[in-house]
Amino acid sequence: MAEPSHPGGRRPGWQALDRGQRARPWEWVAEQAIRVVSVTAIVLVFLIFVFVMREALPVLLGRVNSAAAQERRALPVEQMDRLDPEELRQYLELSRKEFAEMDRDTLRLLMEVKLEAAEEVPEDKDAPLNTAAWRYLLGPHQWTGYDRPAYIWQPVSSIHKYNIVPLIVGSLKTSVVALLFAVPLALAAALYVSQLAPPRLKEWVKPGIELLAGIPSVVLGFFGLVVLATFLQQVCGYASRLNAFVAGIALGLACIPVIFSIAEDALTSVPRSFSEAALALGSSRWQAAWQVVLPAAVPGVFAAIVLGFGRAVGETMVVLMASGNASLLTWSVFDSTRTMTATIAAELAETVFGGHHYRILFLLGALLFAVTFLSNLLGELVIQRLKRRLEGGR
Amino acid sequence: MAEPPCIEIRDLRLAYGPKEVLRGISLDVLPNEIFGVIGPAQSGKTSLLRCLNRTIDFVPTARVQGTIRVDGDEVRRTKDVFALRRKIGMVAPLPVGLPLSIYDNVAFAPRCAGLTRKADLEAMVEQCLRQAALWEEVKDRLDSLGTRLSGGQQQRLTIARALSHQPEILCLDEFSIAIDPVTTMRIEEVLKELRAHMTIILVTNLTQQARRLADRTLFLWNGEIVELDRTDVIFSEQPANRKTYEYVNGIFG
Ligand SMILES: Nc1ncnc2c1ncn2[C@@H]1O[C@H](COP(=O)(O)OP(=O)(O)O)[C@@H](O)[C@H]1O
Ligand SMILES: [Mg+2]
Numbered sequence: 001m002a003e004p005s006h007p008g009g010r011r012p013g014w015q016a017l018d019r020g021q022r023a024r025p026w027e028w029v030a031e032q033a034i035r036v037v038s039v040t041a042i043v044l045v046f047l048i049f050v051f052v053m054r055e056a057l058p059v060l061l062g063r064v065n066s067a068a069a070q071e072r073r074a075l076p077v078e079q080m081d082r083l084d085p086e087e088l089r090q091y092l093e094l095s096r097k098e099f100a101e102m103d104r105d106t107l108r109l110l111m112e113v114k115l116e117a118a119e120e121v122p123e124d125k126d127a128p129l130n131t132a133a134w135r136y137l138l139g140p141h142q143w144t145g146y147d148r149p150a151y152i153w154q155p156v157s158s159i160h161k162y163n164i165v166p167l168i169v170g171s172l173k174t175s176v177v178a179l180l181f182a183v184p185l186a187l188a189a190a191l192y193v194s195q196l197a198p199p200r201l202k203e204w205v206k207p208g209i210e211l212l213a214g215i216p217s218v219v220l221g222f223f224g225l226v227v228l229a230t231f232l233q234q235v236c237g238y239a240s241r242l243n244a245f246v247a248g249i250a251l252g253l254a255c256i257p258v259i260f261s262i263a264e265d266a267l268t269s270v271p272r273s274f275s276e277a278a279l280a281l282g283s284s285r286w287q288a289a290w291q292v293v294l295p296a297a298v299p300g301v302f303a304a305i306v307l308g309f310g311r312a313v314g315e316t317m318v319v320l321m322a323s324g325n326a327s328l329l330t331w332s333v334f335d336s337t338r339t340m341t342a343t344i345a346a347e348l349a350e351t352v353f354g355g356h357h358y359r360i361l362f363l364l365g366a367l368l369f370a371v372t373f374l375s376n377l378l379g380e381l382v383i384q385r386l387k388r389r390l391e392g393g394r
Numbered sequence: 395m396a397e398p399p400c401i402e403i404r405d406l407r408l409a410y411g412p413k414e415v416l417r418g419i420s421l422d423v424l425p426n427e428i429f430g431v432i433g434p435a436q437s438g439k440t441s442l443l444r445c446l447n448r449t450i451d452f453v454p455t456a457r458v459q460g461t462i463r464v465d466g467d468e469v470r471r472t473k474d475v476f477a478l479r480r481k482i483g484m485v486a487p488l489p490v491g492l493p494l495s496i497y498d499n500v501a502f503a504p505r506c507a508g509l510t511r512k513a514d515l516e517a518m519v520e521q522c523l524r525q526a527a528l529w530e531e532v533k534d535r536l537d538s539l540g541t542r543l544s545g546g547q548q549q550r551l552t553i554a555r556a557l558s559h560q561p562e563i564l565c566l567d568e569f570s571i572a573i574d575p576v577t578t579m580r581i582e583e584v585l586k587e588l589r590a591h592m593t594i595i596l597v598t599n600l601t602q603q604a605r606r607l608a609d610r611t612l613f614l615w616n617g618e619i620v621e622l623d624r625t626d627v628i629f630s631e632q633p634a635n636r637k638t639y640e641y642v643n644g645i646f647g
Contacts, residue, residue, distance in 0.1 A: 276449060281503040296493040
């Protein structure tokens, strides 16, 4: 082996001790690189959060006006010459550059378009309402044509109805169905694989279930839409083919590998001496797994469920495809439904940038952020408590 | 001897993979005796105990040959291994507090055996904790976690647990390794009382403990029986084997 080089021409020996980090230049470089990468990752997540919040903030502060009637503020075309250019530019919502490039006729045409748009606004009692205000975002309102107050999400009608309650309930319904379906299955599988399965089988089942995590969610959604929907309708016999139940089951398939792999790790890391002690007491394998290993692994199992919930709430494609996408506010899981995530995915591309619809979709995004953040935080607190209880802090 | 032996071991051989650990053990354990087992570390004492209640099955590489009879039943061919394990109480060197309350730790085995009436369970738990000399210390906090107890208390809890399925045989594997001398003495008193009800196999790293308690003592060395005799013979000036003398007097081992 080649003689190692010594920076500064010094020989190795006790003198090398006081050279500190520079004695190992590559380690130093690697350490710094890792530090930069990790800080970048944290900063990026933070920036995303800042961006989402910034876009949603005007709604949060009540600064967005989505009243349909404000568009009626249109001016007759003849008044064009009375406005000064800057006023005209703002009225037509043009950028300076666009405004500079337009000749008089084009501007006149735009004036006409604006006027026509204004005339299309219905003579509706709700037209002057700012539907982006908290009252209408969260509370019911008796819209024209409805015989009682209702929670309506209908952003692209003449009156923009932005009630987010049906979407929240939709997310809740599908997630609850997903967890009710996925948690028992995933936990049973984890318990079986970690405690009961013969090692041979374990080698197959574990990667098999974890492979589920690799299925693109669009494929799961497709499966839900085509296969599950028909099958479940035949079995349960409900009216609408695509609904929260179908979406929840398909979503559950997406959650199972998440919950399974974390719960399985937690169960496997319970010392074998526990289950062996239980077995030596004459219990069956099942009794040992259920009554001793599971309680010992409760913090990890709970963490798995929290993460599964995060996945269920945040998953988009599956629910977009399989939920039926009707923003109805009902508690029945057999009605078509629409979630917050699916709404954002389906509608954001068609909104006016910076407009009220756009902002309210970002509000939904911020809400999702908050829900996952809070569930993780709460989960962490519960886990800490469970751990302390198990370790019996002295 | 008129009484039939409680445990009969004939030519027991055990290997972990290629490694032979027990090389032809034959012995009888009599009812209601305290049977001491001494020997240096790695000599196969724990392995011998694990063969008795078939917890050796948990080691995939382990191969067992020979016969073991408990109450005349062939252990390796028993139909109901759970019943066998309930017949034998096992106390490990380090207490394994199950992550359950004190009450549930002791009630675990009876519940698994199908005892569900609350009054019966409570009576059982109290009786076992009393037998293990732990009742007075924990009676007010049966709901708190077993793992919150001190080391000595935990070891007595595992003894209570081992008694909870009313075993005919109680095996203790170096039970005093993690506890203080005072607690050790208390447990030794407990064992003297328990022997009226059951057979006790006492594996110990403290030769003096065997001398104090055991009726007969087995000196196991490197998987072989060096000597098995009445305790007073083993600890006398003239045991049959010179090695025994050297070991119990601390000359080697
Ligand atoms: N699970 C196991 N797998 C492989 N070898 C083992 C296992 N358990 C014990 N042994 C080996 O068996 C021998 C006897 O061990 P053991 O029965 O624990 O002795 P003792 O209890 O007298 O100290 C030791 O050499 C040990 O390394
Ligand atoms: Mg041992």
